[in-house]
Amino acid sequence: MDDKIPQVTPRPSATFDEYTMSEIRRAASTGIYDIRGAGAKRALPHFDDLLFLGASISRYPLEGYRERCGTEVTLGDRYAKKPLHLKIPITIAGMSFGSLSGQAKEALGRGANLAGTSTTTGDGGMTPEERGHSKLLVYQYLPSRYGMNPDDLRKADAIEIVIGQGAKPGGGGMLLGQKINDRVASMRSLPKGIDQRSACRHPDWTGPDDLEIKILELREITNWEKPIFVKIGGSRPYYDTALAVKSGADVIVLDGMQGGTAATQNVFIEHVGQPTLACIRPAVKALQELDMHRKVQIIVSGGIRNGADVAKAMALGADAVSIGSAALIAMGDNDPIYEEEYRKLGTTAGSYDAWHLGKDPAGITTQDPELASRLDPEKAGRRLANYLKVMTLEAQTIARACGKNHVHNLEPEDLVALTVEAAAMAQVPLAGTSWVPGQGY
Amino acid sequence: MNSLDLSTLGLRAINEKLQFLDPGTNEREWTITNPMGQHAIACGLKSPISVTVDGHAGFYCAGMNQEAEVTVNGHAGVGVAENMMSGIVRIKGNASQAAGATAHGGLLVIEGDASSRCGISMKGIDIVVGGSVGHMSGFMAQLGHMVICGDAGEALGDSIYEAKLYVAGSVESLGADCIEKEMTAEHLNTLAGLLEKSGINKDPALFRRYGSARTLYNFDIDQADAY
Numbered sequence: 001m002d003d004k005i006p007q008v009t010p011r012p013s014a015t016f017d018e019y020t021m022s023e024i025r026r027a028a029s030t031g032i033y034d035i036r037g038a039g040a041k042r043a044l045p046h047f048d049d050l051l052f053l054g055a056s057i058s059r060y061p062l063e064g065y066r067e068r069c070g071t072e073v074t075l076g077d078r079y080a081k082k083p084l085h086l087k088i089p090i091t092i093a094g095m096s097f098g099s100l101s102g103q104a105k106e107a108l109g110r111g112a113n114l115a116g117t118s119t120t121t122g123d124g125g126m127t128p129e130e131r132g133h134s135k136l137l138v139y140q141y142l143p144s145r146y147g148m149n150p151d152d153l154r155k156a157d158a159i160e161i162v163i164g165q166g167a168k169p170g171g172g173g174m175l176l177g178q179k180i181n182d183r184v185a186s187m188r189s190l191p192k193g194i195d196q197r198s199a200c201r202h203p204d205w206t207g208p209d210d211l212e213i214k215i216l217e218l219r220e221i222t223n224w225e226k227p228i229f230v231k232i233g234g235s236r237p238y239y240d241t242a243l244a245v246k247s248g249a250d251v252i253v254l255d256g257m258q259g260g261t262a263a264t265q266n267v268f269i270e271h272v273g274q275p276t277l278a279c280i281r282p283a284v285k286a287l288q289e290l291d292m293h294r295k296v297q298i299i300v301s302g303g304i305r306n307g308a309d310v311a312k313a314m315a316l317g318a319d320a321v322s323i324g325s326a327a328l329i330a331m332g333d334n335d336p337i338y339e340e341e342y343r344k345l346g347t348t349a350g351s352y353d354a355w356h357l358g359k360d361p362a363g364i365t366t367q368d369p370e371l372a373s374r375l376d377p378e379k380a381g382r383r384l385a386n387y388l389k390v391m392t393l394e395a396q397t398i399a400r401a402c403g404k405n406h407v408h409n410l411e412p413e414d415l416v417a418l419t420v421e422a423a424a425m426a427q428v429p430l431a432g433t434s435w436v437p438g439q440g441y
Numbered sequence: 442m443n444s445l446d447l448s449t450l451g452l453r454a455i456n457e458k459l460q461f462l463d464p465g466t467n468e469r470e471w472t473i474t475n476p477m478g479q480h481a482i483a484c485g486l487k488s489p490i491s492v493t494v495d496g497h498a499g500f501y502c503a504g505m506n507q508e509a510e511v512t513v514n515g516h517a518g519v520g521v522a523e524n525m526m527s528g529i530v531r532i533k534g535n536a537s538q539a540a541g542a543t544a545h546g547g548l549l550v551i552e553g554d555a556s557s558r559c560g561i562s563m564k565g566i567d568i569v570v571g572g573s574v575g576h577m578s579g580f581m582a583q584l585g586h587m588v589i590c591g592d593a594g595e596a597l598g599d600s601i602y603e604a605k606l607y608v609a610g611s612v613e614s615l616g617a618d619c620i621e622k623e624m625t626a627e628h629l630n631t632l633a634g635l636l637e638k639s640g641i642n643k644d645p646a647l648f649r650r651y652g653s654a655r656t657l658y659n660f661d662i663d664q665a666d667a668y
Contacts, residue, residue, distance in 0.1 A: 146544035150505040177659055188566040189583045194658040203561040204520035204539040213480045217501040219487030220456045
């Protein structure tokens with residue numbers, strides 16, 4: 001090598017970056033695709049790309065400490081005799097006993113009760129503890145029908161028919177054998193220790209015409225009391241929302257690709273579905289065209305983190321939001337206090353996503369009795385309630401600043417976008433302009 | 442015998458009547474007339490009553506049944522006795538797709554043929570089919586028994602777990618991880634009991650037994666081609 005020739009700086013490939021190369025090496029070594037929990041990790045257009053236009057001369061705000069700003073929401077008053085009445089527009093998303101420890105499920109119930117909102121079961125049925133600790137419990141009706149029975153159906157406060165979820169629209173579930181202990185196996189009518197596969201399609205209906213009949217059956221079995229939610233993954237939100245309404249849903253749950261899962265293929269999480277931000281307006285448009293906006297409620301989930309996200313989802317037309325990953329973080333998931341143990345698992349606090357393996361140091365995504373005992377359900381429930389309270393206060397703060405006396409009164413006119421992409425997806429003007437991409441041509 | 446005319450009373454009134462009978466009532470035998478293929482007839486029943494549907498039923502007849510004995514004097518649509526927990530459902534004619542889907546218990550007797558995906562994801566129910574079943578029957582079947590007196594269509598028992606399948610006729614093909622298994626005296630005894638209970642006259646000696654090879658129970662990349 002000639003020392004006189006200047007050496008260029010070693011240049012890593014933007015295409016074959018460090019993560020990409022590590023994944024190629026992992027795949028070559030194992031022959032198995034990467035399975036993990038959580039939602040999409042890649043950078044996506046999101047609520048951070050939107051800003052609110054606070055009131056000034058052309059609009060006037062509400063006094064933050066004096067004037068009321070409502071947050072209550074009623075879900076399911078289209079057909080159900082007993083709709084859900086929530087104090088805040090933030091619900092807890094479906095997460096199963098099995099993927100989560102019993103303590104974690106109890107904490108979710110305790111936190112939701114304190115905040116005046118609902119929790120949701122998951123794939124695997126309803127446990128008596130979960131029902132006991134949740135004043136308002138939504139019972140998921142999934143393709144696997146693990147643990148499904150009419151007694152629990154009647155005990156539920158609402159029924160959520162799961163068509164898909166944002167992390168894997170079109171895909172089924174997976175719970176590896178490590179988490180199938182005696183109780184989980186018994187609830188799912190499966191042998192202990194096997195990998196449990198959840199089907200991607202419902203076993204006894206296909207398409208919207210059948211779904212309408214399925215909803216009829218569920219209403220007949222539950223005396224037309226329970227609100228029927230239909231949960232869809234964010235892939236074709238306009239058509240799926242319209243078809244769910246046609247099928248008789250009371251409530252639509254719309255989950256974007258940042259929404260978490262207990263376990264599925266990484267390639268599925270990162271490459272199938274649409275960002276939450278891109279899903280809301282088409283779904284709301286479908287409701288508006290059918291004259292069903294605010295009559296059939298829409299709950300948005302997938303990457304909701306703070307009160308600003310809540311307010312932005314409301315402004316785009318949502319009636320409520322739902323949180324899963326954020327609730328787990330509030331309870332202690334990925335907390336740096338467990339950094340030493342995360343490192344032993346080959347990861348670091350903030351990046352831990354091997355939820356399917358059941359070795360969660362925080363005791364949340366596990367069935368290991370020793371690990372699960374680390375989570376105090378009362379303390380974790382209080383943390384969740386605090387977090388929900390903060391989110392609600394934040395959303396109210398923004399709504400008042402925009403002059404709204406209820407978070408539902410926020411509207412797209414209150415928003416601008418920081419990027420062309422976000423402006424196109426949210427159908428609000430690019431900041432500093434009156435330009436909404438796709439409009440005015 | 443009490444009679445309920447579906448064409449005049451409507452579905453809601455009839456289901457509500459049958460679901461909320463006084464536990465001490467002596468009125469335990471009911472007939473639903475003029476069903477006209479309507480859906481969700483006699484679903485969600487939860488007491489030991491006897492209900493006869495006098496005609497054809499649509500989707501989800503006797504869905505999620507508990508304790509009741511439901512007889513359909515005709516054919517049944519998709520998902521008859523889906524997610525049944527207990528009791529007996531008898532179809533005098535044929536049944537459409539997904540008969541007994543995900544059901545946890547009880548006995549489903551189909552005296553005629555059943556269409557595709559009979560017993561899909563069954564979780565403990567016993568199903569006896571007097572005729573033949575369509576393709577993908579017993580798909581992901583977890584627990585319980587399915588007795589097929591006629592033939593089985595392609596991919597029988599695909600991805601089956603611990604359910605036991607008995608077929609007297611031919612099997613067009615077996616699904617992933619489903620294999621023929623030894624018929625022991627214990628299995629023959631179980632089979633004979635199910636045939637007797639269902640009132641279907643067929644010699645148990647004619648049947649062959651199928652179940653899981655259990656090679657797909659834990660993910661193995663070398664088994665990926667099985668799907």
